[in-house]
Amino acid sequence: MNKSIIPNLFTSANLAFGVIGITLSATGNTFWASICVLLSLVADGLDGRVARALGVSGPMGRELDSLSDVVGFGVAPAYMLYMNELQGLGWLGYLPLLVFSVLGAFRLARFNIKTDEVHGYFEGLPIPAAGCLAATYVLCGVQIPQLGLFVAMIVVGILMVSEVKYPDFKGHSAVRTNYIAVALVAIIVAAALVYDYHTWAVMVFVGYVLFGLFNTAINSVRK
Template sequence: MNKSIFPNLCTAANLAFGVVGISLSAAGNFTGAAICVLLSLLADGLDGRIARALGVSGDFGRELDSLADVVGFGVSPAYMLYMMSLDHYGWLGYVPLLVFSVLGAFRLARFNIMTEEVHGYFQGLPIPAAGCMAATYVLSGVRVPDVVLMIAMILVGYLMVSNVHHPDFKGKGSDPVQPIAVGITVACGVFLALLDYRVWPVLIFVLYTVYGISNTIINNIRK
């Protein structure tokens, strides 16, 4: 038996959860759709580890993984937010939906061609973090005004294709950790938690984003 089938099954599960999530969003089951995004994260985390453990990492798996990520973390969460809050805005509601989805695809394409150039960090917000930010927002029960949601989706889309450096947690970070950036991140976390304690699931991904932005800006200034 070809051992590569095992990681590829996890990648296929990532894609399948994305498709199911889109179907659930169309039916108005946004909680189920959000859970599917988190299940995609679980499957996405397993496929690479299994492939490395079995020694079957390769180009096919990497390309399949990106295709699955576009659906699981790009199209599915963007469509979920659109159907939950923005579908009654006509063409205007399509703008954040398309920005989030399309720029997520651009981010994955760039990631694939820069794997030999970028080490020790993620260039641009990783699409799983973006998708899970949307999922935890839905599950938290917190709701922001629709215009804020639109702006947030567009901003997250931009951050995915930006040059902001985010930690990859592999112990090989090339960017110095700036205490000021850590302080800004902690302060934002405390402030948001005090506004509404229900935001704590979203904070995991929001504060990851805030730290990447602030640490990158400070490092660029000090260079």
């Protein structure tokens, strides 16, 4: 048996969970659609590790991974948020849906062509983090105003194609950690949890988003 089939099955599971999530959102079941996004994260985290362990990493797996990520972390969570809260906006509700999904695809395309240039950090918000931010927001059951969600989805889309540097947690980081940024994020997250501890899951990803922004901004000013 070709050993590359095994990691490709995990990658395909990422895609499959994305498709299932979309169908669940279409029927109004956004809770389980958000669970599918998190399951996509598990599958996405395993495929690369299994491929490296088996020594079968290659271009086929990388391309399939990106295509699956577009669905699992781009289209599926964006459509989930649209069905959960933005339907009432009519055609205007399509704007954040499209921005989130399309810019997520651009982010993955840029990642693929810059793998030899960018090391020790992520350039732009990783699409799995964006997708899981959406999923945990739904799971927490806390709703922000419709306009706030509209703007937030567009901002997240822009962050994915930005040059903001995010930690990749793969060992040595090429990004200097500024402790002022860490402190600011800690204060914001702590305040949010004091206000409503049910938001703990989404605040993990909010904290990651904010840390990249604050850390990049402070390091740029100091340069």
